[in-house]
Amino acid sequence: MSAPLSLIAEWPLSPSATLGSAVRTKRIEREVRARLPWAVRKYVKADTGRIALRTHEDDAEEFEAASDNIAKMLETVDVHPVLPREVEDILTISARERHKWLKDGGLQSIGKRTVKMRGGRRP
Helix, strand or coil: CCCCCCCEEECCCCHHHHCCHHHHHHHHHHHHHCCCCCHHHHHEECCCCCEEEEEHHHHHHHHHHHHHHHHHHCHHHHHCCCCCCHHHHHCCCCCCHHHHHHHCCCCCCCCCCCCCCCCCCCC
């Protein structure tokens, strides 16, 4: 049996960062995890209104380093652009409606994003 998670740190996620979107909250969690060492990534969890880091006492050094990194990352989380899926979640609209709003000028695009297609080309 593993030791209980006893080192805990939490940071608030402001409404201006998440914009009330669960999709955006999950993306913020993924971005935070991606910038942390492998050993600590699994201990980061984003919930409504907060990000938490919970680790074992044995990992005190990694905990401190990860805490500092997370705090720095969350300082600039408000300025990240809103992705199309997040717009749909925030406005509770479908992809079709979002495209219509973009065409009519009701929404502004942040540009195009390149996606790597693993496994070959798709039509």
